[in-house]
Amino acid sequence: MTKYESLINDLAPRKFGKRGTIWTFILVVIIIIGLIAYIDQIRQGQVVTNMRDYALWGIYISNFVFFVATSFVGSATVAVLRLTNNSWRTPVVRIAEIISLASIVMAGFTIMIDMGRPDRLLNLFIYARLQSPITWDVIIIPTSIILSFLLLYFPLLPDLAILKKHHLKTKPTFSKWYGKLSLNWTGSKAQKAIQSKSIKIIAIMVIPVGILLQTIDAWLFSTTYRIGWDSTNMGAYFTSGAFVAGLGALITVVYIIRKVRGLEHYITDYHFDKLAQYLLVTCLAYVYFNINEYLIPIFNAPAEEEIHLNALVYGDYAGIFWFSQIVGLILPILILLFKKGRKPLPMFIVGIMVVLGSWWKRYIIVTPTLLHPFLPIEGVPESWHHYFPSMHEWLITGATLAMALLIITLFVRFLPVIPIQRTAEEKGLLNTDKKAET
Amino acid sequence: MGNKKTQAASRREFLRNISNGSVLAVSGLAYYSLSSCKQPSEEKTTLLTTDGKLVKVANSEIEEMEHLHQGASPEEARKGIPGKKFVMVVDLAKCKNAKKCIEACDKHHNLTPDRPYIKVLEMQDNEKSAPYWMPKKCFQCDNPPCVKVCPVGATYKRTDGIVLVDNERCIGCRFCMAACPYSARVFNWGAPPEGQLDLPYSPETSLPSKIGTVAKCDFCPEMLRQNKLPHCVTSCPNGVIYFGDEIDDTVTNGEETVRLSTLLKEKAGYRYMEELGTKPRVYYLPPVDRLFPFEETTQENSES
């Protein structure tokens, strides 16, 4: 076997092992349970949630914001690293593209789960009002889905052709499908020219669209008068948080795939070190925005905002607030400062910390604000003064997270998670004249 | 512009009539010009139509209508009552938390007690000043944040100043609730309560409520079309709530009719959180020279 063939063997998708099958099965079960809970929510209405007239948005929205944030990883790694000519990105870009696509698709679903009348979805198009930030979302989310898809698909073409050839004898049906999906890729000069040009255009478009997506998401909050949302800081704050959440998710997934698929030779300590430095920089930027958001108001916060901030820092939400700040941000920074902290295993732990911290951070952005309105909460049942998700909300949210993981799992099952063609070129195993880049 | 003058005059008359209680007799009647086949008679009555015109109608043409409280259709309800700018003034000095307005509103809008359109809030501006009761409903803002953010135009501003919700179009995103700084909106989290569900839907009555849609105080436009006052105004035993028309510059609480401008000037009327720039159509008169001492529970309010 030549080096090139063994490379294909290493990187070509593989059947699930026992662990993979159990994992997929568990995800499917969680999704089915969530689906049942959602059907019940449609039948009974959103009374099954713990949202009420004051806590009018809950984890559906914070989970939506989380998905939107993680979807930024595509723009953050693929596009930004490409424009800055960071060639170490090769083995992680495809995983980033997959996470990006899975997240943005799930963001679309999650926002629909929050609608009181999902049956009237079409009203968003029939009666669309351009001045509403929700309409902006209706425009930007499908745009992002398409772009994320293309950003995943175009660089895949040469690999699909390779897989077609690779599976020709062993699995003819697979081979046929890979062949169809590769759009008859032959690797001719003309094809390569078109491909690399298209990828360039998409990669450039992905950055403004990604930033817009994050910002529009922030505007959903900052266009209201609510304490804690009514801040001009929001757009930049959300974008910076998205870098952190996205990279955290990427590192976690990369570690698992590397471990399960035995890709230690392809994704090395060097790559983890680079990812760690990238995460460190974005975390520091995020600290800066957090200081703006939570520390500076100490000087001039109006009475209502002070009540809100106190509830975060000492009050009902102190536990979650400090968890997201310390576990999700400060500790990762401290760990990443050390060379030992930037090794794969500590990085995996940091990744998980960052993802959990990011998820709860979104919760802390959405919920407490709603429970601190300008006028006192009176004349409603006692339970409406607080909010914690109901069983239905947890099950449904759990299902959306499982769904995202399932999408990622299936992509990993059927696609080469590390670009074959590009890796071969970089290792000098191919003598092609022009590079097909990602 | 002679027509305008007559209209204005008629409105003043209407407001005067309300204080006498006589307009109530007229407003339960409707004019059928085409469908009637009765003998024409000599006697005529002057009536005020829903769009504010004064008409003379032969008595034989007048019939009582049964479902006057049905309100306009969703399309019709977007227009507003011509020539009107409705406004409300709440005199905080008179409120003793009797909660009769809430009761009346709940009854007419088929609401359950946990999600009323009106709330009477216990307010205290600072530690030293005395607490007071503040009846609060939708302020029908002239620069309404709720309307700005609605993605489908299910909530809208009318020419007569009223902000309504079309619950047949609302997608239940609750963005308007998040945008309203005054927490004026409620949501139908589950199936609406039983009763009054067989009416044809009108945004003007907010009936029947629908699951998964938003609702709020609507200023009772179906009453206004009949030249009646909103339910909260008439039900208040203490005459706290004044209602009227800004163009006419008159408001009434059912007992006395006063000039809006004079009232606001003399009693230092203000709007809640003016600094937000939402331009509410509900004014408050500060709680000075109170009619009642502030009591957490009185005989009156403990039973309700």
Ligand code: SF4
């Ligand atoms: S009080 Fe609230 S619901 Fe009413 S018009 Fe103003 S913003 Fe809209």
Ligand code: SF4
């Ligand atoms: S809940 Fe209904 S009325 Fe409110 S913003 Fe959404 S669609 Fe508009």
